[in-house]
Amino acid sequence: MTRGLRACALAAALAAPVAAAVLPQRSGPGATPTRTTFAQTYRGRRIGAVWTPPLGPDEEGRWHVTVDGRPLHLMRRADGTWLSMVDHYCSYRSPLEAARAAVDQLGPGQRLRDPAAGQEGAEHVHMGDRRGVRT
Template sequence: MVVGVGGVTVGAEPGAGQPDRAGTGRVTRREMTRGLLASAAALALAPLVAASRPVPSTGMPTGTSFDETYRGRRIHGVLVPTEGRAVGGGEWQVTVDGRPLHLMRRADGTWLSMVDHYSSYATPLAAARAAVDEIGPGQRLRDLAPGPMGGGHMHMGGGHGVRA
């Protein structure tokens, strides 16, 4: 540090020789202008940054249906709207080679099939592909068993009526 005439330091760090503003709580016009310009620039760039980000995935295939051939099997799925569900909700009806594959939505938003009900998949299409992998090349999905989903009468055994 070099001391010049009148006790003012010369050749020292920038701002040396000026009164210390720490603790005064004052903001200069230059600092205020910089802050306002930085805020205006951030507001102007926000729409550009938001538009450049990818759209978050909903976990659903695009659209309300899919139809593809996977490993030689035809997978077809259609989202059927159901009453009482949230907007965009519904039930997926999926078939593999024309036979129904039952899917179920889990609480975390993933899907499982009745063929492979120990694993979860992000989309109904992914669950159907995994079911095809599990079925294997020479096998087919079974027809529906009689019951509420198959349209027949579900018989649980025992007689019809009360026995004493």
């Protein structure tokens, strides 16, 4: 009986830290992420990102994420998770996880499209039917 009580006590003690580590972080307007940059090589691809803080009180900050030097467009969902233009069927807890998933979706020899090849003067370019991937 005491063994069962100890197991329950241990589970209760670990529940909060585990939930905090696993659940997505929700941040309100104006909240700054704890990390403002990251750079790493993942599966032979160079992933980099920089957080740009908001310019005014009515704006939100943005992540500028690149894969092999080409921009990866990320979108923040209402629940605080992220999705990318390469894989917008799944949500990820962080911009880094979304970038890694985009790398996983890129096949050998494929890379993100160069936005300069899109429409001139367009702020948001729709990347077409190949999910923003160039072969």
